[in-house]
Amino acid sequence: MTPLTFTGAAVDPLWRDLDLTVQPGEFLTVLGPNGVGKSTLLNVALGTRHLSRGTVEVPDRVGYIPQQRMFDPDLPVRVRDLVGLAIGHGVLSGRRPSRFVVNAALDEVGAAGLAERRVGTLSGGQQQRVRQAQALAGDPQVLLCDEPLLSLDLRAQRDTVDLLDRRRRERDTAVVFVTHSINPVLDVTDRVLYLGPDGHVTGTVGEVMTTEVLSDLYGTRVEVATVNGKLVVV
Structure with a gap:
């Protein structure tokens, strides 16, 4: 490496x-x-x-947790889809990430229960967990x-x-x-x-x-x- x-x-x-x-x-x-x-x-x-x-x-493989900025409350994207998009733009570019990979990333940061929620409805702390899942999902x-x-x-x-x-x-x-x-x-x-x-x-x-x-x-x-x-x- x-x-x-x-x-x-x-x-x-x-x-x-x-x-x-x-x-x-x-x-x-x-x-x-x-x-x-x-x-x-x-x-x-x-x-x-x-x-x-x-x-x-x-x-x-690089993961990135940015400074906290709140998502638009009206953003019509589920947590699961947002984490999947992060994986799709990383090492699995061009491929649809498996449900297992997304679930594992959310579980690692304690956000498994948020998978079906719209990201704009989450609290600041919950949104930061989603960003952590995005950063970790590509096995950085x-x-x-x-x-x-x-x-x-x-x-x-x-x-x-x-x-x-x-x-x-x-x-x-x-x-x-x-x-x-x-x-x-x-x-x-x-x-x-x-x-x-x-x-x-x-x-x-x-x-x-x-x-x-x-x-x-x-x-x-x-x-x-x-x-x-x-x-x-x-």
């Missing part, structure tokens, strides 16, 4: 000189303030954004997740993190997880890619989330503290 690999990669003026390989089964958390190009990194891997220079190698080798916890309550956040962690451990699926806060994924993160205004750095949580490293990335004093087991950046 080809791991997700960036070599000398740049998207001007956001970030440059990125050398990064995400190994199978690895959970990489991408952090940084607004405007530094976190979502752009995922778009490059998806092929919807081009590099200014450098190269990117991407596995054959890497999962690209763009702020997948937005608009979810604490229980749904924990369920999502548990799902992604279980998936990468059982299927060796790499996870690239863009977020503003590392705390919900602190216990499952293998490495951090921190994109800052003055550069980027990659390493373990302990190596990256320090006062010295973040101060260098921001070009000003940044304090990092641990409070009740959570990281606080001020």
Whole structure:
């Protein structure tokens, strides 16, 4: 399997000189303030954004969980059909996905009971489960997740993190997880890619989330503290 690999990669003026390989089964958390190009990194891997220079190698099967946007309430599409369409545009392009594959994808995210519902009638949390099913249905080798916890309550956040962690451990699926806060994924993160205004750095949580490293990335004093087991950046 080809791991997700960036070599000398740049998207001007956001970030440059990125050398990064995400190994199978690895959970990489991408952090940084607004405007530094976190979502752009995922778009490059998806092929919807081009590099200014450098190269990117991407596995054959990629799953994508986008930022939460509510479906049109009047959209006349069932959950089952929407997940089937996602599969039809992936590795099974041109073929009608089997009912078994669709059911398995919905079951994996705890959404089997939503199969016949119209997607526009679902709550935000339910719609996010449908997006997870779409991302997982093609048996991805890497999962690209763009702020997948937005608009979810604490229980749904924990369920999502548990799902992604279980998936990468059982299927060796790499996870690239863009977020503003590392705390919900602190216990499952293998490495951090921190994109800052003055550069980027990659390493373990302990190596990256320090006062010295973040101060260098921001070009000003940044304090990092641990409070009740959570990281606080001020």
